[in-house]
Amino acid sequence: MILLDKDTKCLVQGITGKQGSFHAQQMLDYGTNIIAGTSPGKNRMNFGPITVYDSVEEVKEEMDVNSSIIFVPAPFAKDAAFEAIKHLDLVVIITEHIPVHDSMQIMEYASKNNTTIIGPNTPGIISPGVGKLGIMPTHIFREGNVGIVSRSGTLTYEFANQLTNAGMGQSTCIGIGGDPVVGLDFATVLEKFENDPQTDYMVMIGEIGGNAEEQAAKYIEKNISKPVFAFISGITAPPGKKMGHAGAIIEGESGTAKSKIEALEAAGVKVAERPSQIVNLINEIKY
Known part of the structure; x- marks a missing residue:
């Protein structure tokens, strides 16, 4: 398997939205190591067994997380991606309809930070028997x-x-x-x-x-x-x-x-x- 393995510790950005909450639960049910979520203004809210934070930075201060999956709507996806890229090794961007110039800036920033990006407009990644970061x-x-x-x-x-x-x-x-x-x-x-x-x-x-x-x-x-x-x-x-x-x-x-x-x-x-x-x-x- 590649990229997604037993050492992957993931957070879900946009976890309280309709798509984010549905697919976060599906990923948890499949055994994916989801350990946190983010949703601005929902700090310390619980989503099943995990805690929701305001930002990726706050998650990093409290736990070892190295990956993110983004369900944030297109107008806000670039900011979410930049936040994840700054702190994490792997970022999966599910969001579609992200403007091309935003995507170009995301990839440039990821290259500078040596962060791997999957997407945008992707179903994600799955390693059968280990977990999935996707839909x-x-x-x-x-x-x-x-x-x-x-x-x-x-x-x-x-x-x-x-x-x-x-x-x-x-x-x-x-x-x-x-x-x-x-x-x-x-x-x-x-x-x-x-x-x-x-x-x-x-x-x-x-x-x-x-x-x-x-x-x-x-x-x-x-x-x-x-x-x-x-x-x-x-x-x-x-x-x-x-x-x-x-x-x-x-x-x-x-x-x-x-x-x-x-x-x-x-x-x-x-x-x-x-x-x-x-x-x-x-x-x-x-x-």
Whole structure:
């Protein structure tokens, strides 16, 4: 597993909101090590077994916490992210519709502080059997040795479900986010999977728009020894049409599904035409 393990001690920013409270309880029920929450003006309020504080700084003064998951609304997400970045090692930003310039400032600040960002506009991260910092439905995941990294939450669930139903579990699943500007990219996650002894296979789920998949293909060709499988959604999308995610827009010949698939196949990646093929592709390598 990567990033989320037994040593992860997390707080939930925006824990008293509708989404924050619902998903905080889901994460607790799954066994995630949530030890605090923040919500300005709700200081010392109790949320189940944990205490709510006004700020991340106050939490850090009283306990050892190293990670955060943010459910704060978009207009306030940058301030929440900056507060977390200043004090913590890992920050998961669930919030969607964050302005691009805010996201750019968040990533710049995170880079200066050596803080890892997942998101924004992400389903989060799950290490089956350990916990999750995210909003994914836990029943479709099981412990195993396949690492999944994806720009799409829904497709993450679909691929995990295909693998689980075939008796293949997952080591860690990460949604990097569908916005034009995000924290972790494909190459960085693939590098972590390459160095993770619990991950034997990698599944990369991309989509049209941007060049993250092409950059990942270059990285895979030079640096990855474990088998990598991929799927690119949006193959029938017309140029100039935004499809689903803010980052999923084709500009001219760049960012098309065709260009991404060609780059990945040239790097030795086996690309599935549809999610239902992934199990057979892995089995071809295994047996």
